[in-house]
Amino acid sequence: MPKMIFINLPVEDLAASTRFYQAIGCQKNEQFSDENAASMVWSDTIFFHLLTHDHFSTFSPKPITDTQKTAAMLIALSRDSREEVDSIVEAAATAGGRADTRERQDMGFMYVRTFEDPDGHVFETMWMDAAAMAGQQTEPA
Template sequence: MPKMIFVNLPVKDLAASIRFYQAIGCEKNDQFSNESAASMVWSDTITFMLLTHAYFSTFSLKPIADAHKDTGMLIALSRDSRKDVDAIVEVAAAAGGKADIRERQDMGFMYGRTFEDPDGHVFEPMWMDMSAMTEPQGQPA
């Protein structure tokens, strides 16, 4: 079995979130979805589990953060081209998200933008041309 990632996200409006994640390219897996959760498949190895606040609370003793006010994580999504980066950000905005919550990043060999889903979770679609990198990049400070 390949190593997989399941990102569990608390959402206020499950139906609206399902529509949003379908718009950005996820497919709903009905086998693992119900009135409290939706399994949204991004790729063969990455799935976003959208959980109502009540259901999410059964997995954590900590309060659910308001992602519109606080950042708990940034979710980077690889794309095949700059055009694909731009396209997913525009689709996200049209589907109820918020585009470009910070400036675009263009380093020549790497290009990225950001968007928020309706609950404020931050995504960073990015494209990178590994063949254009001429020197190893240093570690973050």
């Protein structure tokens, strides 16, 4: 079995969050979704589980962070091109998120933009040209 990542996120409005994650390219897995949760498939090995606050609270005794005011984590997603980075950030903004919550970074070999989902969870989308990056490294003296 491959290593997999399941990211559990508390959300205020499950239906709106489900639509948002579909807009950025996720597919809803109905088998693991109900009125308390939506299982959103990003890839064969990465899943976002959107959980209502009440349901999320059954997994942790800690209070849910207000991610509109504080950062709890940063989720980085790779894309296959600069255009795909731009596309997902624009889709996020159109679907109720916020685009470019930090200044975009263009280092030539790497291109990075950020967005937030409707609940304030922060995503960093990036494209990297590994071959060009190798050329950026300096030779040992």
